Amino acid sequence: MITDAYAVRTGIGPRPLAGGRVPRPVIEVIERDDGLINGAPADHYLGEPSEWQPHDHRALRLCRGQVLDLGCGGGRVAVELQRRRIAVTGLDTSPGALAVARRRGLRDTVLATVDEFGRRAATRYDTFLLLGNNLGLFEGADRAPVLLAALASLANPGARIVAQGTDPYGTTDPVHLSYHARNRARGRLGGQLRLRLRYRLLATDWFDYLVCSPAELETLLTGTPWRLKSIDDADHPYYLAVMELNP
Amino acid sequence: MITDAYAVRTGIGPRPLAGGRVPRPVIEVIERDDGLINGAPADHYLGEPSEWQPHDHRALRLCRGQVLDLGCGGGRVAVELQRRRIAVTGLDTSPGALAVARRRGLRDTVLATVDEFGRRAATRYDTFLLLGNNLGLFEGADRAPVLLAALASLANPGARIVAQGTDPYGTTDPVHLSYHARNRARGRLGGQLRLRLRYRLLATDWFDYLVCSPAELETLLTGTPWRLKSIDDADHPYYLAVMELNP
Numbered sequence: 001m002i003t004d005a006y007a008v009r010t011g012i013g014p015r016p017l018a019g020g021r022v023p024r025p026v027i028e029v030i031e032r033d034d035g036l037i038n039g040a041p042a043d044h045y046l047g048e049p050s051e052w053q054p055h056d057h058r059a060l061r062l063c064r065g066q067v068l069d070l071g072c073g074g075g076r077v078a079v080e081l082q083r084r085r086i087a088v089t090g091l092d093t094s095p096g097a098l099a100v101a102r103r104r105g106l107r108d109t110v111l112a113t114v115d116e117f118g119r120r121a122a123t124r125y126d127t128f129l130l131l132g133n134n135l136g137l138f139e140g141a142d143r144a145p146v147l148l149a150a151l152a153s154l155a156n157p158g159a160r161i162v163a164q165g166t167d168p169y170g171t172t173d174p175v176h177l178s179y180h181a182r183n184r185a186r187g188r189l190g191g192q193l194r195l196r197l198r199y200r201l202l203a204t205d206w207f208d209y210l211v212c213s214p215a216e217l218e219t220l221l222t223g224t225p226w227r228l229k230s231i232d233d234a235d236h237p238y239y240l241a242v243m244e245l246n247p
Numbered sequence: 248m249i250t251d252a253y254a255v256r257t258g259i260g261p262r263p264l265a266g267g268r269v270p271r272p273v274i275e276v277i278e279r280d281d282g283l284i285n286g287a288p289a290d291h292y293l294g295e296p297s298e299w300q301p302h303d304h305r306a307l308r309l310c311r312g313q314v315l316d317l318g319c320g321g322g323r324v325a326v327e328l329q330r331r332r333i334a335v336t337g338l339d340t341s342p343g344a345l346a347v348a349r350r351r352g353l354r355d356t357v358l359a360t361v362d363e364f365g366r367r368a369a370t371r372y373d374t375f376l377l378l379g380n381n382l383g384l385f386e387g388a389d390r391a392p393v394l395l396a397a398l399a400s401l402a403n404p405g406a407r408i409v410a411q412g413t414d415p416y417g418t419t420d421p422v423h424l425s426y427h428a429r430n431r432a433r434g435r436l437g438g439q440l441r442l443r444l445r446y447r448l449l450a451t452d453w454f455d456y457l458v459c460s461p462a463e464l465e466t467l468l469t470g471t472p473w474r475l476k477s478i479d480d481a482d483h484p485y486y487l488a489v490m491e492l493n494p
Contacts, residue, residue, distance in 0.1 A: 027286025029276055037445045039274025039286030175448060198284045201422060 001028060001199040002074045002097040005042040012103075016200075026199075033194040033206065034179050042199075045073050045132070046100075049080050055164060055235045056131055060084070062162045062242055065126025068154065070114060071134045075101030082106060089125070091117060118150035125154050128161045135165035135217070135241065136209035140192045143208065144220045152225040152245060161226060161243040168211040170237050189216055217241055248275060248446040249321045249344040252289040259350075263447075273446075280441040280453065281426050289446075292379070293321050293347075302411060302482045303378055307331070309409045309489055312373025315401065317361060318381045322348030329353060336372070338364060365397035372401050375408045382412035382464070382488065383456035387439045390455065391467045399472040399492060408473060408490040415458040417484050436463055464488055 005026040007013035016026065026042040049057070056077070063086055069078040072090030074097050081088040082105070089108045092098050098109045110117055114137075128151050130137060138144040151161060168191035171177065180190035191211035197204045212220070214231045221228055226243040233239040252273040254260035263273065273289040296304070303324065310333060316325040319337030321344050328335040329352070336355045339345050345356045357364055361384075375398050377384060385391040398408060415438035418424065427437035438458035444451045459467070461478045468475055473490040480486040 024285075024287060027274055029284050029286050035448050035450075037276050037447065038271075039276050040271060041274075200284065201282050203282075 001026060001042050001202070002045060002094065002100050004199075005046055006074060006100045006103070009043060009046055029198040031196050031198060032179070034175075034182070036175060036179070045097075046076055053235065053238065055232065055238055055240050058232060058234075059129070059131055059162050059164060059240050062160070062240065063127045063129065064160065065156065066123065067127045067129055068125040069129045069131075071130065071132070071137060072101060072106070072109070073097045073132070075104050075106040077129065077131050078106050079104050089123070114147060114150045118153045121154055123154075124156040124159075126156050126159050128155075128159070128163075130161065130163035133164060133166060133211075135163040136193075136211060138163075138210045138212075138217075138220060139208040140189055140210055141220060144210075145224050148221070148224040148226050155245050157245065157247070159245045160229065161241075163241050163243070165214075165217065165239055165241060166211050167213045167233070167237040167239065169213055191216075214239060214241065248273060248289050248449070249292055249341065249347050251446075252293055253321060253347045253350070256290060256293050276445040278443050278445060279426070281422075281429070283422060283426070292323060292344075294323055296327050300482065300485065302479065302485055302487050305479060305481075306376070306378055306409050306411060306487050309407070309487065310374045310376065311407065312403065313370065314374045314376055315372040316376045316378075318377065318379070318384060319348060319353070319356070320344045320379070322351050322353040322356075324376065324378050325353050326351050336370070361394060361397045365400045368401055370401075371403040371406075373403050373406050375402075375406070375410075377408065377410035380411060380413055380458075382410040383440075383458060385410075385457045385459075385464075385467060386455040387436055387457055388467060391457075392471050395468070395471040395473050402492050404492065404494070406492045407476065408488075410488050410490070412461075412464065412486055412488060413458050414460045414480070414484040414486065416460055438463075461486060461488065 004016045007015045008026055027039040028042045030038045067081055067086055067088040069088055069090045072078045072092050075090055078088045078090040089110055090101050090106050091110045093113055095111055098111055101109055183190050183192050189212055193209045194206055195209050196206045218228045225246050227246055229242040229244045231239050231241055251263045254262045255273055274286040275289045277285045314328055314333055314335040316335055316337045319325045319339050322337055325335045325337040336357055337348050337353050338357045340360055342358055345358055348356055430437050430439050436459055440456045441453055442456050443453045465475045472493050474493055476489040476491045478486050478488055
């Protein structure tokens with residue numbers, strides 16, 4: 001999908017056509033386990049800094065030292081960090097997305113899950129960056145401590161996590177409100193989405209993706225090596241959370 | 248979906264937000280029975296004439312007398328015909344789409360299938376208009392004669408069908424080529440798509456939608472009250488077919 005979106009954006013590589021001659025935007029299809037389906041243009045995964053949301057720019061100013069960009073995709077953020085001469089590694093599980101990131105000039109890419117990389121990496125990092133709503137990679141109360149332990153194993157002393165999340169609880173949409181209630185009735189966090197992504201003939205497995213409030217995030221950190229340092233919610237409901245490694 | 252697309256385009260009515268504050272385009276999700284999934288912006292259903300493809304403009308010049316716009320949706324074409332003082336009825340099976348068409352000023356709308364309307368209508372028509380790829384409503388070899396008989400029952404002497412189709416056989420995409428082959432192995436036309444449409448929690452039933460070549464179209468007309476009068480394929484692979492009632 002990222003390969004196709006890159007082709008549409010830049011003209012590099014074959015562009016997908018839907019039947020006819022008129023080019024169509026590349027659309028990511030997001031299915032939720034209550035049957036809700038949404039399509040979203042994939043082009044935003046490749047947005048230039050001039051197209052970014054304001055909180056993305058503020059997030060870059062929160063980076064310190066050696067940066068690991070988790071779920072770097074096509075390198076939207078990592079390429080800009082590198083341009084600013086900040087040392088950055090892009091981590092993703094998608095070979096296609098990493099190929100696009102490398103084509104855009106990203107030098108240091110790793111094809112692995114965080115857990116795999118945590119077991120084998122020799123490098124240690126000062127900043128773990130989870131932008132594009134990638135606080136969602138915390139998944140939920142079961143997974144978050146495991147992910148946070150993997151990040152701690154990759155961390156230099158004094159390391160931080162800079163993650164962008166969205167507070168899901170301002171909505172009045174009954175579809176979302178009933179989904180939150182259903183989740184809670186099952187012992188899950190309200191915004192613990194169960195999703196799969198589809199593009200043409202491809203589909204991911206179903207996975208959890210966490211949309212949580214800052215208060216829920218703080219609770220998830222209890223008992224982990226990390227503590228909440230600050231929340232920037234100037235673009236509410238979007239926010240930037242900075243977490244720091246306990247000394 | 249048309250209601251939401253209209254709200255995004257005009258600001259009239261609540262706009263759907265996906266979780267956050269940034270408005271998203273309204274996307275129609277199209278599933279094919281081989282697992283192919285595509286998303287397409289729904290806004291094109293509401294395009295103003297300045298945004299149309301050239302063949303849509305040529306189609307309007309092929310209209311004569313009293314026009315029935317089949318699958319008129321939000322009234323994209325019918326509203327423009329009415330503005331040109333051409334008598335037009337908009338037919339659709341979607342109450343929401345017809346509500347948008349009426350809000351945009353379309354005066355004569357009918358909520359029915361073609362078959363229902365063919366059994367009960369007192370009016371007779373001179374032109375049946377199937378734009379936006381709605382030659383697809385012919386469905387396939389079983390359904391086409393039934394639809395064509397229903398249109399004949401609604402027709403004045405000398406009536407015509409003006410339909411926009413797409414020739415599917417110019418593609419080199421292996422996904423589509425193998426779909427065509429699979430269809431033919433099952434005794435279906437190569438481009439006889441089996442689809443369902445999804446939007447948020449809504450899903451249509453699975454239905455056939457025909458994408459055929461002009462030669463296939465001519466074969467489908469054999470033994471019906473209609474004959475092929477002309478093909479305008481200046482915008483190949485898109486084409487406009489004019490069919491006329493046999494005298």
